[in-house]
Amino acid sequence: MEVREFDEFVKRQHGGAVAAAQYDWERERDEWLAYLKFLYQTIETLLSKYTSAGQIQISYKSVELNEEDIGVYVAERMILRIGRQEVDLVPAGTRFIGFKGIVDVIGSAGKSSLVLANKDRTSAVPRMTVRILTGGIPPAEPVEPEVKIEWVWRILARPPERQLVELTHESFYQLIMEVTNG
């Protein structure tokens, strides 16, 4: 190996580490946890008819997450008990491409996901443009104005589908039925 190659390797790694260190990951984590709390409140509202009748019980337990650049932190998972069935809503984290957070919905018959997505998005595939450089110069691309993103919770359709489904009474009940084979 040439010294130049090692120099470049160190430069690349150092540059990436500096950029990551400058980002406010603590704030990112706190925002994600606030959105998670909001999701649980929304679900409590969606199920209130059943919880007040004693047909569904909701409880919470702590879960430890460990994400790159953020480190170890504690979040809450939500447990829905419906008769003999149990559905766990387990936070997966915030460091995902295209989503500000993902919560796994796990039942006896399978898994699904709730995602924190840009309100304007309709597809699970993020809009990304990757260009190959020529002579060290990337092809010109239009500069898009920075827009404040409004984050909303959506149900992620099962692959290979790509839809992001609005979280409503109906869609959430359907989700519970799917993961429990109801």
Add this chain to the structure above:
Amino acid sequence: MGETPDNSPLFTSLAGAAQYHYDVVDSLARYLGTESRGLVSRFGAFPERRVVARPSDYLKETDRRSSLAILTSIEAAFLRDYRHRSHRHGPKDDLSKAFRAIRKSGKAGARPDLDPDLLDAWAEHASGARSLIGDLRSAFKYRHWLAHGRHWTPNLRHDYDFEKLYRLADAVFNALPLFGLDGI
């Protein structure tokens, strides 16, 4: 007779892999479902076949095996692209030139490693790919863990499962100009 190139849509197509995975999950869930007599009683008459595992363990193991298949498909896509770009009459862009240099140097042998050989080149010669490349590096640490014994705790960006890897593959195949992706 040896194996031949696998052109099955269950391997070469992301949608095919997803359909196969969820068909297996649904079948397994039905087989192990609460309406059946359950796993232990099902195997009760055959003690030698008794498995100390819960239905959720079966679903988790199925998820991991499908995850490995998706990661293998991603690796195959990058290697196909490498073969095309590194050909001496291949494209003239910086990435293709870097691939030809890898091939010429012979340091990576006939088949370079996805990480670091190919992903380093993508990170250096493609703009807008940084986050995808970072997630791919982490996902392939998970692949290493899956394929090589699972006896340590991998240091990952976050936890992975079939669906998260499927979404990563879908994003990669949509965003990166990989040669030979027809049908994926």
